[in-house]
Amino acid sequence: MAKRVLVVEDNELNLKLFCDLLRAYDYAAEPVRDGRDAVARAREIVPDLIIMDIQLPHVTGIELIGRMKGDPSLKHIPIMAVTAYAGRDDEERIRSVGANAYVTKPIALARFMEEVRGLVPTAAAQE
Template identity: 45%
Template sequence: MTMKVLVVEDNEANMKLAVIVLESGGYQVVQAVDGAQGIEQARQELPDLILMDIQLPGTDGLTATRILKADAATRHIPIIALTAYAMKGDDERMFAAGCDGYITKPIHYPELLAQVARHLERDVER
């Protein structure tokens, strides 16, 4: 069974790279370019995992994460934050919003695939 990953990312180059890397890892990829579309896609597609950019136009990634984690239909989906923020305390803000993990940008693709696999294994074990 192919695992489905929703990527919520407004930067076209980052999106293309994430899609290429995830598809090469055998994942089916669903795309959204902002928080509102990400919420809608998550509710429609019910992906196995969400990669959520934090700096998004309109509804930012932390707000979108809070909304998805408050929804009974989507709260079980692991969400990994993609962020340029790597300051002390930022990880606490991401975890407080409901993120299950985070990856700092620029993204190192072996780390991306390793984190996705780790979170999906944990989800399958539940």
């Protein structure tokens, strides 16, 4: 069975790119366009990985990571932050709220998939 990945991204082009890329590598990508829906959707599907944009309207990815890591039903799920923030302290700040990985935009496709596979290998990769 394909590993399920919740992708929280408000930019339609990035959302399509991430989901298409994940599907090409045998992951089941579940898109969420509005961060306000992310926690409820994560509780509903209990994904194997969450890919979280940090700069979202209405609620920040940092706030969502904090909520998810504080939720007993979600805290075990690894979170990969994807962000255009690339300042010196940004990665440390994002990891301090619970992100397990950090990838900057524009993404390098190979690096993106390397991080995903490092957090949640597909069944084919485990053989």
